[in-house]
Amino acid sequence: MFPKLDPLLHSELRLAVMSILAEVESAEFSYLKKQTDSTAGNLSVQIDKLSAAGYITVEKGFKGKMPCTTCKITPEGIEAFKNYVTALKEYIS
Template sequence: MTKDFRHVTEIDRLLHEPSRLVIVTILYTVESADFLFLQRETGLTKGNLSTHLAKLEAAGYVDIEKTFRGKVPLTICLLTEVGREAFKVYRNHLKRVVDSMPE
C-alpha cells in the first residue's frame, strides 16, 4: 500500500468547484455583496452566478435577501455562520492536501 491520498476525495465538493469557491471567498472577505457586484468580481455570467448562489443558499452557506434600491430590485448575498465555518474547514482541508502532495 502506498501512502494514502484518499482523504482528498472527502473534500467539500460544494466549495471545491472553483466558481463557488471564488464567490464564497469574496463573501468571506466582504460580509455582504449584491448580485451585480459579485458578477463583476467573479466574471461569471448572470445565469451561472444565479445557479451557484441558489446552490449555496440551499446548503445553508449563504443568505440571499431580496430588496430594492429605490425602485430597482436588489439582491444582497452574505455568508451564514455555517458558510463561514465550511470555508474554514475547506481551507484547512486544502492546506493538508497541498502539504501531503509529493515533491
C-alpha cells in the same frame, strides 16, 4: 488519509463567491458578478446552491426602483470555508 473536500465548495464559481463573501459583511449580486467575471444565469444557479446548503443567505429587495439581491455568508458557511481551506492545505503539505 486526506480529508474529503466539500464538493459544494470544490467548484470554481462557488468557491470564488464564498471567498468574496468571507471577507465582506454582505455583497450585492452585481458586485459578485463583476468580481467573478461570471454570467448572471450561472452565478444565480450557484448562489441558489450555496443558499440551499445554508452557506449563504440571499435577500431580495429594491435599490430605488431597481431590484437588488444581497448575499451574506452564514456562520455555517464560514465554518465550511475554513474547513475547506484547512483541507486544501493538508493536500498541499
